Amino acid sequence: MTAYDQLSRKFKRLHALQEAAGILSWDMSTVMPSGGAEARTEQLATLDVVCHETLTDPAMDELFDRASAEATGLSDWAQANLTEMRRRWLHATALESDLVEALSKACKRCEMIWREARPKSDFAAVLPAMTEVLNLTRQAAAAKSEKLGCSLYDALLDEYEPGGSSARIDTVFADLADFLPGFLDDVLARQGQQTATLPLAGPFPRAQQEALGRRLMAAVGFDFDHGRLDVSLHPFCGGVPDDVRITTRYDEDDFMTALMGVLHETGHAMYERGLPQDWRLQPVGEARGMAMHESQSLMVEMQACRSAEFVSFLAPLAREAFGGSGPAWEADNLLRHYNAVKPDFIRVDADEVTYPAHVILRYRLEKALIAGEMELEALPDEWNRGIKGLLGIAPPEDRLGCLQDIHWYDGAWGYFPTYTLGAMTAAQLFAAAKRARPEIPAALGRGDFAPLMGWLREHVHAQASSAGFETILERASGEALNPEIFKAHLKARYLS
């Protein structure tokens, strides 16, 4: 067996174990009785240890050396696979086990304190634990940056967005940050002149919400022989490519949020499901990173399903599902609901226009903190100043400000920018898809996703990790990530 084949076997085992962990995590969030938590945590931790040992096995060094020497004989996909294997191996071996353990404990501790501190808006209470998380995260970043040959921040970003570059992100975010405040003013002014949005009267029974959600999932192309829809506290897309499991939660006073949530997760699921069968359980066969993943969920939710065409398809189905009638249930009113813009403090409730401001703020702050250019004590003030500059509002309390998201307290530094990179990528890919297949908007108006999904499967899903994010995007859309396309999308939707 060649060294590449040996590596390939090791990674196949690793991925199969990670898939097992994926299903166990799904179970934990959906059907597990509460009393099973401790045993489950042990099962997942054990799988983690076994995976880590597999990756950091000393025999890997020599295998990678030998595989590099052989690499000229490999196909393009196998070469890309080797690159991805090496990237994972570098991440796994960069940190001493003491640091991994200290970081894991610090994050658990900090997250627990944060859960108490958030409702009380008590940033001071979590500051010491968060300082420890930040210090250890910077140590980890330093160790990884040495292995990967990049900045501290980029070393963290690389875990979520392989090959991601903060220099690139700085440029595109600066462009957006310039554009957004003025644009937001225009949108708010225009909204003020529009027909008032009529409220939709509930209740909306859960069974009907679920049935409508399943109908729309099927329209998008979700294959229920290879996946499930369930309920969890925090919606997610989990499982494995051949058994993709999405979740939602229902509110009987509001069907619109869960419905778009289901469509969002369906976008993630379509990506997973469309990954190439030939490269299952190999690193190159996985999704290209969090930005591309988010682009696929936002493609379905934001680009396709909040379009006037799709909402005209949705309106009669919603009336039928909930027995609605009258002007509130007409497509134009539903569209106003789905495209309402309102600056607010909370990221997860934000609309498409204000969402990037939340992300840009977090990105700038976490970059400064990781670079050591800002003290953690200054976070609440810097947060409030930053959001005021971007959205014109400042939170009265830290629970509506720097305490709102779990990410930093739980150790997820370098993740935030992928949300807005995903939104921009979605707009760029949707524009490219419509150029290639002009029938897409009309098809969405009939609930027919086949033209859009066919194009995405070929140009995004089936590409998996065979090339970098920017390369896949360029090949699919004809150019590098271009903020103008996202801005054009926003202008077309909110100002025309």
Next chain:
Amino acid sequence: MTAYDQLSRKFKRLHALQEAAGILSWDMSTVMPSGGAEARTEQLATLDVVCHETLTDPAMDELFDRASAEATGLSDWAQANLTEMRRRWLHATALESDLVEALSKACKRCEMIWREARPKSDFAAVLPAMTEVLNLTRQAAAAKSEKLGCSLYDALLDEYEPGGSSARIDTVFADLADFLPGFLDDVLARQGQQTATLPLAGPFPRAQQEALGRRLMAAVGFDFDHGRLDVSLHPFCGGVPDDVRITTRYDEDDFMTALMGVLHETGHAMYERGLPQDWRLQPVGEARGMAMHESQSLMVEMQACRSAEFVSFLAPLAREAFGGSGPAWEADNLLRHYNAVKPDFIRVDADEVTYPAHVILRYRLEKALIAGEMELEALPDEWNRGIKGLLGIAPPEDRLGCLQDIHWYDGAWGYFPTYTLGAMTAAQLFAAAKRARPEIPAALGRGDFAPLMGWLREHVHAQASSAGFETILERASGEALNPEIFKAHLKARYLS
């Protein structure tokens, strides 16, 4: 760290991985979409390989040597734990990996052919594949018998019934085989003179069946914070002690079968749940073997829930659940249903009186086949002759005879006797429990399982694998396995 502690860590990891596999298997049988099967098989196979590698790690030899030298300083439970560790290790290391693979492939192949051959009653079609399974199973038995120092058959039995002895089984089964034919005649004669059993008219909606099942599970003591009830094609008890997952299947024309099935699995679940918290993930903390496990399911189903006392508690609940009324829904009629005896060809449908005959037949045949005292070609004839001798009927076709059970075709040799050992043990433990707590029958009449379950928890569940099956039984009941107690139970229930 002592060698014992090191072994203990290794087994903890092993058990956590096996627990993970347990949950994944539950998922596969209950909620997994069909398209997930291939990926799941890979995940489970990978866990299997990792577990096998952990157990057969060459470093184990020395650890066991050192641990034996240290063993005098260990507590009784730790010593028993070491014994159990060694037993598992001997089983895992006894077979060369070539044989493990050949056996696994032969069983898969044979099982597939059997699935086609059974409905056609075509034993000849499966004979070559079954011959291969038997030959390889005998090789495995030979390798294990050398390690364990016992007969071929006992080496196979030991996997299901640790320390089990065919010499002991021969004796108790011979006693039963003598008793049963005459007893069966008496029961049938008596049944012929009884009031006719009135049919119960359905349909019995699934939701009501499930609600009644859950109510009775709760009465037995099933803790829904630590377990679930779901649906699967073949009912089973799975999951892990802190998250026990039982399943059933519903037939809307018959609620009685699923209900007793739920109670049977609840008995298994109570055992798992009652295993000692202090020894989780250690071999000594696991259930004592299949006979003791079956004794706990039959304790609930056969001893407790088919008693006149419990059925008098059940009858009004059943009437309420299904809107039943009139004499068919009175307790005495339900009891006649639940205690009807009728010789038939199929083991899984057999009643309490005829079931042992099915088991004794299979035990005798598989023992002769493993010992090489019988040719596989003779199986259909020997089967038919044997069942005729025990039950007075002979199957007209092999699908009702030697082709009915999956066990042999799937490689499970040495399992069958545990069913009847379990039934006898259940009777013996129930008699002991009633002697110690005379209030048990009256409590069951009120749906109160606390006295019975309290006794079982102390004398059986909490004992886990701290001693051998016979020792636990003797300590709990005051004597070794005694067929007279089972016979007395049968006489009391069916002839008095």
